[in-house]
Amino acid sequence: xxxxxxxxxxxxxxxxxxxxxxxxxxxxxxxxxxxxxxxxxxxxxxxxxxxxxxxxxxxxxxxxxxxxxxxxxxxxxxxxxxxxxxxxxxxxxxxxxxxxxxxxxxxxxxxxxxxxxxxxxxxxxxxxxxxxxxxxxxxxxxxxxxxxxxxxxxxxxxxxxxxxxxxxxxxxxxxxxxxxxxxxxxxxxxxxxxxxxxxxxxxxxxxxxxxxxxxxxxxxxxxxxxxxxxxxxxxxxxxxxxxxxxxxxxxxxxxxxxxxxxxxxxxxxxxxxxxxxxxxxxxxxxxxxxxxxxxxxxxxxxxxxxxxxxxxxxxxxxxxxxxxxxxxxxxxxxxxxxxxxxxxxxxxxxxxxxxxxxxxxxxxxxxxxxxxxxxxxxxxxxxxxxxxxxxxxxxxxxxxxxxxxxxxxxxxxxxxxxxxxxxxxxxxxxxxxxxxxxxxxxxxxxxxxxxxxxxxxxxxxxxxxxxxxxxxxxxxxxxxxxxxxxxxxxxxxxxxxxxxxxxxxxxxxxxxxxxxxxxxxxxxxxxxxxxxxxxxxxxxxxxxxxxxxxxxxxxxxxxxxxxxxxxxxxxxxxxxxxxxxxxxxxxxxxxxxxxxxxxxxxxxxxxxxxxxxxxxxxxxxxxxxxxxxxxxxxxxxxxxxxxxxxxxxxxxxxxxxxxxxxxxxxxxxxxxxx
Ligand code: ADP
Numbered sequence: 001x002x003x004x005x006x007x008x009x010x011x012x013x014x015x016x017x018x019x020x021x022x023x024x025x026x027x028x029x030x031x032x033x034x035x036x037x038x039x040x041x042x043x044x045x046x047x048x049x050x051x052x053x054x055x056x057x058x059x060x061x062x063x064x065x066x067x068x069x070x071x072x073x074x075x076x077x078x079x080x081x082x083x084x085x086x087x088x089x090x091x092x093x094x095x096x097x098x099x100x101x102x103x104x105x106x107x108x109x110x111x112x113x114x115x116x117x118x119x120x121x122x123x124x125x126x127x128x129x130x131x132x133x134x135x136x137x138x139x140x141x142x143x144x145x146x147x148x149x150x151x152x153x154x155x156x157x158x159x160x161x162x163x164x165x166x167x168x169x170x171x172x173x174x175x176x177x178x179x180x181x182x183x184x185x186x187x188x189x190x191x192x193x194x195x196x197x198x199x200x201x202x203x204x205x206x207x208x209x210x211x212x213x214x215x216x217x218x219x220x221x222x223x224x225x226x227x228x229x230x231x232x233x234x235x236x237x238x239x240x241x242x243x244x245x246x247x248x249x250x251x252x253x254x255x256x257x258x259x260x261x262x263x264x265x266x267x268x269x270x271x272x273x274x275x276x277x278x279x280x281x282x283x284x285x286x287x288x289x290x291x292x293x294x295x296x297x298x299x300x301x302x303x304x305x306x307x308x309x310x311x312x313x314x315x316x317x318x319x320x321x322x323x324x325x326x327x328x329x330x331x332x333x334x335x336x337x338x339x340x341x342x343x344x345x346x347x348x349x350x351x352x353x354x355x356x357x358x359x360x361x362x363x364x365x366x367x368x369x370x371x372x373x374x375x376x377x378x379x380x381x382x383x384x385x386x387x388x389x390x391x392x393x394x395x396x397x398x399x400x401x402x403x404x405x406x407x408x409x410x411x412x413x414x415x416x417x418x419x420x421x422x423x424x425x426x427x428x429x430x431x432x433x434x435x436x437x438x439x440x441x442x443x444x445x446x447x448x449x450x451x452x453x454x455x456x457x458x459x460x461x462x463x464x465x466x467x468x469x470x471x472x473x474x475x476x477x478x479x480x481x482x483x484x485x486x487x488x489x490x491x492x493x494x495x496x497x498x499x500x501x502x503x504x505x506x507x508x509x510x511x512x513x514x515x516x517x518x519x520x521x522x523x524x525x526x527x528x529x530x531x532x533x534x535x536x537x538x539x540x541x542x543x544x545x546x547x548x549x550x551x552x553x554x555x556x557x558x559x560x561x562x563x564x565x566x567x568x569x570x571x572x573x574x575x576x577x578x579x580x581x582x583x584x585x586x587x588x589x590x591x592x593x594x595x596x597x598x599x600x601x602x603x604x605x606x607x608x609x610x611x612x613x614x615x616x617x618x619x620x621x622x623x624x625x626x627x628x629x630x631x632x633x634x635x636x637x638x639x640x641x642x643x644x645x646x647x648x649x650x651x652x653x654x655x656x657x658x659x660x661x662x663x664x665x666x667x668x669x670x671x672x673x674x
Contacts, residue, residue, distance in 0.1 A: 002026055002077040002101060002317055006070045007045065009081030010060060011372035012388060013295075014041035017079050020309040022046070029073045031066060033059035035380050040372050049073060054382045060084045063091040070100050077101035077316055079309075083384070086292040087114060103316045105291050109266045113289045117160040117198050123286045126265030128258050131277065131285040133200035135160075145177050147199050154202035157181060159188030159195070165235030166191045170202055205438040206277040208232065209244045209284065211259035212300045212308075215268045216315050222325045223256035224300050224308075230437040231426060233348070238419075238442070239426055240296035241335045242303045245397055245435035248282075255284055262289060270315050271297075271308055277439075295338065295389070298368060302334035302393040332393055333400040337408065337423045339371075339388040341379040344422040344450055350385040354378050354608050356415030356660055357551045357567040357575065361407040366393045375550065376658050379416050397435065401427060409580030412551065414567035415608070421451030421582060456583045458540065460576055462533040463555045463564050464585060465496050466542040470529050471568075472664075499586040568660055570608060603640055603666045605659040609633030614655055618648045618666070629653070629665050646670040 005021045006029040007014045018028045018041060030045035035054035042048040049069040052059040059065070063085055070078055078095055080086035080103065089110035095102040104110070113119045120135040133155075134147035148155045148171065157180060159167025167188030169180040185195040212224040228244035229237045243252065259274035273290040297308050306323070314322055341351040358375040361367055371388035373379070379387060392407055394400030408424050426432055426449060431441065442449060531542045543556040551567045565577035572587040613630035616622060627639045628648060650667040653659055 002313060004029060004073065004075045004077075005103075005313075006031065006066070006073065006075035006078045007041070007081065008060070008066045008078050008085055009083070010036055010039060010041055011383065012370045012386075013081040013293075013372075015044055015372050016370050017081060017309050018044045020307055021079075021313065024310060024313065026313070029069070029075050031060070031069055033382070035378075035382050038377075040374060040377070047073065054380070056084070056382065063088065063094055066091075067094055067098055067100070070095075071098060075100060077103055077313075079103040079312070080292065082292050082295055087290070089114060101316050103270070103312050105268055105270050105272065109268050110291050112266055113291050115160050116158060116162060116288060117196065119288060120198065120286070122265055123262055126261050128262045128265075128274075128286045129284060131200040131203065131287070133198060135198040139196060141178065141181055144181060144197060144199055145174070148177055149174055151199065151201050154204075156200050156202040157184040158198050158200065159184065159192060160198055161192035161194040161196065162188060163192075167197075168235075203277050203279050203285070205440055206230075206279050207244070207437065208237075208275065208287075208439050209247070209255065209278045210273050210275045210290075210294075211256055212294075212297070213259050213263045213268070213272050213274060214308075214311055214315070214321055215260075215263050215270065215272070216321045217269055217318050218320050220321045220324070221260040221264050221268070222321060222323070222328060223260050224304050224306065224328060225330045226252060226255060227296055227299055228437070229296060230439050231432070231441050232439055233442045237296065237338070239335065239337050239423070239432075240299055241333065241397070241400070242299035243330055243333065245333075251282055251284075258284070258286075262286065271312050295386075296336050298370060298389065298391040299334040299336045302368070302391060303330050303332055304328060305331065332395050333397040334391060334393045335397075335400045335404045335427075336389055336391040337404065337427070338386050338419075339390065339411070339413075339423070340419045341385040341387055341416050342419055343417045344419050348419075350381075351417040352379050352381055353416040354658075355413060356569040356608065357412055357565070359412040359549060359551065359565060360388065361390070361410040366403055367407050368392070401433065406580075410577075412565040412567075412575075412577045412582075414551070414565075414575030415569040422449065424580075425449050425451055453583075454581070456576070456578070456581075456585065458535055458538070459555070459557045459560075459562065460564075460578045460583055460585075461498060462535050462540040462542055463544075463553075463557060463578065464498070464566060464574060464576060465533045465535070466529070466531040466544055466555070467553065467564075467566050468496070468587065469531060470544050496587065568663065570660065571604075571606075603628065603642075603664055603668055605631055605640065605663050605665055606638050607631075607633045608658070608660055609638065611653050611655050611657045611659060611665075612637065614651055614653075616648055616651070618650050620648055622646065622648055631659060640665060642668070644670055 004027045007017050021028045028045040030041050030048040031051045032039060032042045032048055033052055033054045036042060051065045061084055078100055085091040087110055089107045092102040092110055093107045112122055117135040120130055124130055132151055154170055154172045157169045167184050169184040171177050171180045189195045207230045209226055209228055211226050215221040226244045227240050227242040229240045231239040262274050263272055271293050273294050275287040276284040277287050278284045301308055311322055342348045343351055355373055355375055355377050360369040363369055368391040373387050390407055392400050392404035394403050405427050411420055529544050533540050533542055540558055545554040547554060551565050553564050555562055555564045562579060567575050569575050574585045576583045576585060609631040612632045616628050622642045624642055624644045626642045628642060629640045631638045647669045648666050652665055
């Protein structure tokens, strides 16, 4: 019986495994690298052990360090998650040698499915349909070319040891074969130190359909239905759904049975995924078997109402499968989208930075967010840029899709560039809405799928203008002495200039002037504030209310109530989510008001950082040049110093707090104004 489980992974999957294990009363042990010292999986686990530097080959890939921790912490089992050591046969063997349960299949299954050629040979013997092709040992170029000629072009060359699309080449005509073989072998040698190739018929416009299987140690095997993972970019899945849309029951059952046969052929134990290509004639072909829990397993959990990690732990405990095939049901439809820190408008370059704002949509039985981060966490350079998954369920595909679209519109992230906009565009693309996807979907519609930056509607501009004034006022009102640059109840005009910062540097500018109407002495609501904002010769009445959620406000603009998310994630740089659209807006000249003075911009955090020292205790008098706060950012300390003498009446942050670049950190009244 597993009582102490080590999770040899990080991020969202480590958190997800810990939650189920804890719910089952199992003591959880996390491991972490330098970069993950404050990561969520470390905080969530019952105990956590440091295993090394941030680079994966110094930490999460070091099987010896993980085994050493497992022994020292008295773990009786190790769950490898996905990636890292999850499909490493040597690691599974070492666990067994140390009498530690590896939550996954045995060494033999890992080894045989790790080689595409060996996997195909085994599947052929088990009568699982294969793509017509050659997967033998003979590797003479002339023989491989003869095999390709026999199969008929186009063909695909694949590295037997391959993964992640590396060492793969499509060959359209015989005369291109030789050069493509050279290139594929070179890439395979460089990536896997193994140039062994297989040749397959290249299926035109296939769908990627995979079947979730489970086997126990008592000879039972079941399938938990199928998933469509055709929406891929460079062989990287982005959107997955279950069940695969448009499959007939007969085909679904045939694929399920073929997948279970594939698993039984290698005495498989635990969770596995059998991947197929499905052509336009409903012919399916075995592609490969993944011998672990998949990233996309939650869609299967949604439609079966089962917890696959609980199943894995049951099988690892030598229990029989929790359900038989006849007891398993498929209800409704589920869609998952993967949230990546990357910039779709810059060729999907991975992005890093601090999640200044991280407000996922609210979870419920139909909306699930699996993530390994919270607001304030850092997305670093060391690990996979996927940091969250959104999974939505509906009674049918249309409902699941609608829910997913809506949830995406409520997902607010600031400080790190993400693919949220790209996901929104995919989910509303007519071909996707119709369920007509193939593995070429992204390539076919690439130009249409890149998120566009639109000029923000007036509501966004006037809402933000009001919010900026509101933020300044809230800070200044924190003290009874109203500073010189804030004359409550006086009506005057200020000018704000904004710049829309599209990721691709498309720009838009607007000028905003406002007449200050408030604070309204009649109104006692602390959090409500009313402003009149003039934008492009139109006057807008804006009312703002803060909500319990950070960065979330209710705006009433000309009597229309709409929620808005707004976060100043770096100096004068705002991320806004309004009516489902995200905007990035820079305040070019934040305040050209007649009352502005040099003090307005003093006492401002120079960049995002952590408060490490506050040498003053308000209320106190300070001299020009005195340090009022020390902030640490990017491993360096920055002093915030007084530009002139005066009175500090309040400090808005405490030691240890995170501050955003550009925010005012203290309330200050200059000597002249006292
Ligand atoms: P890897 O292990 O490198 O990810 P796979 O064998 O799983 O490689 O294939 C990855 C992707 O390549 C598939 O999802 C599919 O899009 C495409 N692919 C693979 N084999 C074929 C084929 N015979 N015909 C058409 N597309 C293929």
